[in-house]
Amino acid sequence: MKINDKVIAITGGARGLGYAMAQRLGNQGASVALLDRSAEALDEAVSSLAAQGITAHAFPLDVADESSVVETFAEIAQRLGPVAGCISNAGITDDALLIKAEDDVVTKRMSFEAWKRVIDVNLxxxxxxxxxxxxxxxxxxxxxxIVNVSSISRAGNMGQSNYAAAKAGVHALTVTWGKELARYGIRTGTVAPGFIETPMTAAMRPDMVEKVAAGIPLKRLGEADNIAQSVAFIFDNDYFTGRIIECDGGLRL
Structure with missing residues (x-):
């Protein structure tokens, strides 16, 4: 799909991977609708992109709230026109082991609240x-x-029952929608990042980052634009649908 002047909505678009996607697609001429919970972060992102000559618009949104999503997409259509692309990138983590036991006594469990919070946002x-x-x-x-952002953790990762389940489900939606929506001229794709340099990984201890990087065949974390490139490929390749791009430096969990 040629994206010049096309309206593309990006959830979690105010920072990190979403912002990198907005940069790359905006530089290719797309009219970018940034969707995020933080109005302040959205305003900063729109200003930053405008300084780079990229057209972006801010839309506060809670992706887990049905009425918020319906109203926001209607507002996008009213202000910019109907979306031609949608990238579901917003996500959160709330990690915990399923259970933790000492001497055959369970002392901790992943809470239902943590499970539901992650599933609500990420799936x-x-x-x-x-x-x-x-x-x-x-x-x-x-x-x-429609592009959905999954994760290397979709294969299962200790301490992430909620996150891994959600990210596996995300790709299942991509495959299902690829089959259902082709008749309407709608293609789908998933991008599954590995460990990427983002504000989230920047908060990790340096020794932990080094340990993670050492386990990656390419021996380094990826850059946010590597993921944006993968997203751009899905938009550009008109014979790609219902499939996944794993961009993880060769790492497999």
Whole structure:
């Protein structure tokens, strides 16, 4: 899909990977709709992108709230036109072991609240945004592209029952939607990042970062733009749908 002047919505677009996607797609001529919970972060991102000559617009959004998603996509259509692309990138972590025991006594468990919070944002949010984007694309009769951001953790990772389950589910949605939506001219794709240099990894202890990097075949963390490049490829390749790009430096958990 040629994205020049096309409206592309990016959840979690105010920082990190979402911001890098906005930079790359905006530089290719897309009209970028940044969706995020923080209005302040959105304003900063829009100003920063504008300074680079990129057209971006701010839309505060709670991806886990159905009415918020419906209203926001309607506002995007009203202000910019119906979306031609939607990237579900917003995500959170709330890590814990399923259970922790000492002397056959369970002392800690992953809380239901932690499970639900991560599933609500990382999986239900993808469903809500994908459904709304597909609705607008079909009714506008112009097709489009839906990209879902998963993770290397989708294969399962200790301490991340909630996150791993959500990220595995994200790609299942991509495959399902690829089969269901092709008839409407809508393609889908998943990008699964490995360890990437973001504000989240910047908060890690330097020795932990070194340990992680040592286990990656390419011996370094990826850059946010590496993920943005993967997303751009899905938009550009008109024969790509329902599949996943693993961008992780060769690492497998």
């Amino acid at each position: 239900t949010g993808v469903f809500l945004c994908g459904r709304e984007a597909a609705t607008h694309m079909v009714e506008a009769r112009h097709g489009g592209v």
